[in-house]
Amino acid sequence: MITQDQEMKGEEGKLKLPAPLDTIELFSGPRTVDKVVLAQDDVTRRMIVTYQDRRRLHPFIASLINPVVADKNAIRGMFEFFDTEQVYIAYREANTYPRVSFEEAMVGSFTPGRFTNKVVLIGNDHGGSVRDYIKTPFSKDAKAMTTLEVHANMLDTMIMNNAPVQAPAWVNILITILTSILTVHVLFTLKPIRSLSVILATGSFLILLGFIGFWPVGYWVKMAHPFLAIFLCYYFFIPYRLIIENRRSWEYYQRNKLLSQVEELKTNFISMMSHDLKTPLARIQGMTDM
Structure with missing residues (x-):
């Protein structure tokens, strides 16, 4: 499960769900927004690979599919930024990734094997407010791309190891x-x-x-x-x-x-x-x- 919160050093185990869900492990997978530094235009350009020398969710999942990125030194385009190591996101066009609605999943009205060898992200892909969307480098519209699709682009960037190199x-x-x-x-x-x-x-x-x-x-x-x-x-x-x-x-x-x-x-x-x-x-x- 993904959370936007970060664990600091010495606070390991702080990110936990309340009982009886406390057995579900939480991974920190925050997205960045350029509000104070860089372009200062509220655009999400970068993703965090490590924070205080600890890997985040996206590189961890990507390493299970592409073992090359298990070594952070082999990750393309990585750079240091304060206490983090980050890469730029290789964005695809909006609505690139296939979707399956919750109703279709519940009744099983989808092709068998559709999820085989796939990374499946579960979440809200039809945001009800502007906070459920982000601005991308290719569109600064308030509803340019949903947060869930941004995480899909982050995972795709790490799996393909094709982050833009500055x-x-x-x-x-x-x-x-x-x-x-x-x-x-x-x-x-x-x-x-x-x-x-x-x-x-x-x-x-x-x-x-x-x-x-x-x-x-x-x-x-x-x-x-x-x-x-x-x-x-x-x-x-x-x-x-x-x-x-x-x-x-x-x-x-x-x-x-x-x-x-x-x-x-x-x-x-x-x-x-x-x-x-x-x-x-x-x-x-x-x-x-x-």
């Missing part, structure tokens, strides 16, 4: 640095329209890269930092480029103005010299004609 920090830093360098280079070397096209193409490539890495491979690369780098580079370096271009335009204007003045002086000088030369030459020519 990319190391150096991968995010490298992508952010390369994106920043490319953005600055494009802003200073290409014309505005072409630079904007290249930046949009870069953003589309990052989205495609993140999508391909996450869905088929289960490798999660955070794209918030590269996109933030693109925005900051564009925000700060575009005005700088405009200042440089305005300065160049002013320098070109002053240079052209100076060249125009020089050309005008040259023209005036030639005109004056030709006039001054024509006068004595005309007199000399007149004297020779006499």
